[in-house]
Amino acid sequence: MKQTILIVGGLYGMLSVILGAFGAHAFKSMISADKLASFEVGVRYQMYHAIVLLILGFFLNFDTSIEKWSSLCIIIGTFLFSISIYFLAFSEYWNINWKFLGPVTPLGGLFMIVGWALLIIFFAKNKI
Template sequence: MKTITLIIGAVYGLTSVILGAFGAHALKKVLSVERLTSFETGVKYQMYHALLLLIIGFFLKFETGIEKTTAWFIILGTFLFSVSIYFLSFQDVLKTNLKFLGPITPIGGLFMILGWALLIYVFAKTKF
């Protein structure tokens, strides 16, 4: 689980840098200010949680189910949150209605919140 967490954290970091650069340069001409702001929010949250995954990947031992669940909640939550925002940002460009993805974003956010809450629990129970 440690290796998976570190690899996914690094992949999230890599793709957030690529998407951030893409958004800063190429998307200014394509997306409205509102859609670009949403896209940038997805990129920011992806990077924040990439860093979090790298940190917990290095510091957690993943000996308990709670530690593993913490990582999976953050991995899944970040994916659902950010990817749904990316697609919603592009729905005008794609000329398609992707509003069905709207409820996915807060579900992803909920998983991220649960991941942070479990991390607090892990820290409270761990003797350092």
């Protein structure tokens, strides 16, 4: 589990740097300013949670289910949140109706919130 968390954290971090670079340069001419701002929110949250996953991977042992579930919720939530924002940002450019992804973004946010809540519970129960 520990290795998986570290690998996913690394992948999320790498992809957020790549996508952030494209957003800062190439995507400016492709999508509107408001869509680009949304895209950048997805990149920013992905990077924040990549860092959190790396920290968790380095410092937790994943002996309890709460440690595992908190990390899984953060992984799933970040994926759903950021990926849905990326696709929604490019919906006009690709001329594809991705509006059905609209509810996926807050669902991803909810998973991230649950992951954080589980971490708070874990930290409250355990003296680290």
